[in-house]
Amino acid sequence: MKHVTRLLVVSALLLIPSMASAADWPTRPVRIVSPFAAGGTADILARMVADHFSSVFKQQFFVENRTGAGGAIAVQGVATSPPDGYNLVITNISMLVTLPVMNPKLAYHPTKDLTNIAYVAGAPIVVAVNGSSGIKTIDQLIALGKKLGKPMSYSSSGVGTNGHLLGESLGKLAKINIAHIPYKGAAIGITDLIAGHINFGLPVLGTVASHLRSGALVPLAHSAGERVPDYPDIPTLKEVGYPDLTTTTWFSLSGPANMPRALAERLNREVAAMVKKPDIRARIQRDGMITETMSIEEFDKFIAAETTRWKPAIEAAGLVRK
Known part of the structure; x- marks a missing residue:
């Protein structure tokens, strides 16, 4: 019995430092x-x-x-x-x-x-294009993809990201050939999109908010279930015919x-x-x-x-x- 009591006391004492450290955190x-x-x-x-x-x-x-x-x-x-x-x-x-x-x-x-x-x-994912592309709607983007003669390039923040999966799904549903260009971060892909190096991008809305306001990028649709209050003019993918692409990152x-x-x-x-x-x-x-x-x-x-x-x-x- 004394041995069991001793073990319980030792166990309790061992817990004290971790409890104290959690209470004192952070000290650096x-x-x-x-x-x-x-x-x-x-x-x-x-x-x-x-x-x-x-x-x-x-x-x-x-x-x-x-x-x-x-x-x-x-x-x-x-x-x-x-x-x-x-x-x-x-x-x-x-x-x-x-x-x-x-x-x-x-x-x-x-x-x-x-x-x-x-x-x-x-945040919803936004389908965005270069502001000087002349494209204003998803239908226009899909039409470009069908007549381009080569896969239409799009950017995401990396393989397996929500933007990547949404892009692949959009390509299959719209029956167009697309080429995924993964980047190590959204900002780098956005820079290439603004420069016209890729056809469209699939960043989260928050990442490109300033570029949408400036006109450097044009939003075609986003993946939220409803329109976003601060961006009431951007339609949802559900509204433009792609209800299965409703998601948020x-x-x-x-x-x-x-x-x-x-x-x-x-x-x-x-x-x-x-x-x-x-x-x-x-x-x-x-x-x-x-x-x-x-x-x-x-x-x-x-x-x-x-x-x-x-x-x-x-x-x-x-x-x-x-």
């Missing part, structure tokens, strides 16, 4: 990894989160851009770091749903190797698996508080994004539901690696 700067190049939606949201957390927790939160493999490199790097709250990553539907389905041998598991802390915001905050639950819940609450701030909400809406607050448990269920939804489409497109 915290890294938030953005998986795409500076200027894209993931990067914008990463900096919003970093600024809010720096203000709330009175410690520096800094953003590190680490691109490549559709975000998998950044996610794997954080997944293998200590679960002490000092390494976080902006994740999205590609990293937590589509890439794991496409590659069963992916270096990380989206739920077993990560603590998925909070849903941050979602959502972004989230994740950390390594086995983070202290109390710490993960603190971060979840602060993300929810951040998106309710009037200035943040106004900026998010201006950039065409939609916010939704979820608990950690609700977000886990959401990821599972998204996986169930997209897996058949990915398999049908022949994108699953053998």
Whole structure:
């Protein structure tokens, strides 16, 4: 009996440092990894989160851009770091749903190797063309694709991203030949689109909001279920004849698996508080994004539901690696 009591006391004592460290966190700067190049939606949201957390927790939160493999490199790097709250990553539907389905041998598991802390915001994908192209509608773009005589090029933020899948689906539904040009970040692809190097792009609406306002890019349609209030003149893909292409590219905050639950819940609450701030909400809406607050448990269920939804489409497109 004394031996059992001694073991219980020792176990309790071992828990004290981790509990204390979670309560005292953060005592040094915290890294938030953005998986795409500076200027894209993931990067914008990463900096919003970093600024809010720096203000709330009175410690520096800094953003590190680490691109490549559709975000998998950044996610794997954080997944293998200590679960002490000092390494976080902006994740999205590609990293937590589509890439794991496409590659069963992916270096990380989206739920077993990560603590998925909070849903941050979602944005529809916009079908955009160069402002000087003369194209104003989806029908005109499809007509160009049918008479071009070669595959029509389009950009996305990488293989397996929502933009990639939507592009492949659009090509099949419209019966046109298309060529996917994956980039290491939305901003780089947008630069090439504005320069006229590719026929159309499929970025999230928030990433190209300023270019739409300036006229450098022309939006043909977006993938939300309804028109976005701040962009009422842009029709939905459902309206122009493609109801099956309704989707959003959502972004989230994740950390390594086995983070202290109390710490993960603190971060979840602060993300929810951040998106309710009037200035943040106004900026998010201006950039065409939609916010939704979820608990950690609700977000886990959401990821599972998204996986169930997209897996058949990915398999049908022949994108699953053998």
